Amino acid sequence: RKEVEQDPGPFNVPEGATVAFNCTYSNSASQSFFWYRQDCRKEPKLLMSVYSSGNEDGRFTAQLNRASQYISLLIRDSKLSDSATYLCAVKRASNTGKLIFGQGTTLQVKP
Amino acid sequence: EAGVTQSPTHLIKTRGQQATLRCSPISGHTSVYWYQQALGLGLQFLLWYDEGEERNRGNFPPRFSGRQFPNYSSELNVNALELEDSALYLCASSLGGLAGSNEQFFGPGTRLTVL
Numbered sequence: 001r002k003e004v005e006q007d008p009g010p011f012n013v014p015e016g017a018t019v020a021f022n023c024t025y026s027n028s029a030s031q032s033f034f035w036y037r038q039d040c041r042k043e044p045k046l047l048m049s050v051y052s053s054g055n056e057d058g059r060f061t062a063q064l065n066r067a068s069q070y071i072s073l074l075i076r077d078s079k080l081s082d083s084a085t086y087l088c089a090v091k092r093a094s095n096t097g098k099l100i101f102g103q104g105t106t107l108q109v110k111p
Numbered sequence: 112e113a114g115v116t117q118s119p120t121h122l123i124k125t126r127g128q129q130a131t132l133r134c135s136p137i138s139g140h141t142s143v144y145w146y147q148q149a150l151g152l153g154l155q156f157l158l159w160y161d162e163g164e165e166r167n168r169g170n171f172p173p174r175f176s177g178r179q180f181p182n183y184s185s186e187l188n189v190n191a192l193e194l195e196d197s198a199l200y201l202c203a204s205s206l207g208g209l210a211g212s213n214e215q216f217f218g219p220g221t222r223l224t225v226l
Contacts, residue, residue: 034214043201043217044154087154096167097144097159099203099215104153 003027004090006102013109017078021105023088024070032091033064033071037084038104044087078109113138115204115218123224124192132187132221136204143185144215145177149198160185161207192225
């Protein structure tokens with residue numbers, strides 16, 4: 001079993017839809033959590049860090065559920081430009097510097 | 112503010128050769144990380160440098176090595192190249208120190224092709 005798992009999708013949604021992705025992690029000592037966005041053949045771009053209290057940035061909301069060991073990303077009012085692969089990343093409690101990435105979830109927003 | 116920069120953009124080598132990839136972190140960042148993204152395999156952690164020292168390495172053979180210079184830029188060397196080394200090599204930087212929550216910002220990557 002992979003340490004960080006995501007549903008690869010693809011998620012095909014119409015413009016304006018709300019879509020949610022989950023990412024599960026197996027190491028309960030994991031300390032820090034992040035969502036990245038990666039466009040085809042480009043580098044991952046940090047979308048947001050995920051805090052225990054949850055956090056929101058415009059149309060994007062991230063939440064952490066430590067009890068069930070998953071993080072989520074909610075995108076409201078989807079735009080065509082949101083089409084990309086969304087990667088979750090986890091860092092363990094022991095300081096390794098290492099981010100462990102999920103395989104990514106592909107989102108395709110259609111007109 | 113300039114982001115993480117990497118060079119070259121593309122690199123083509125043949126099996127058995129050596130490759131050198133370079134990375135300059137965001138100004139003020141002292142930690143540099145290297146990741147490999149091979150087709151279908153996702154991002155895999157390679158190396159972490161902070162303040163000129165190697166702090167951690169991923170599950171890669173010793174022919175993957177690197178260093179960090181006094182100006183915090185970094186170099187990744189891959190010796191005795193194999194076909195499966197073909198991948199996008201991504202460098203990331205963050206504020207230094209041992210804070211686990213430091214956010215990592217990625218450069219555009221070097222696409223290495225081994226023929």
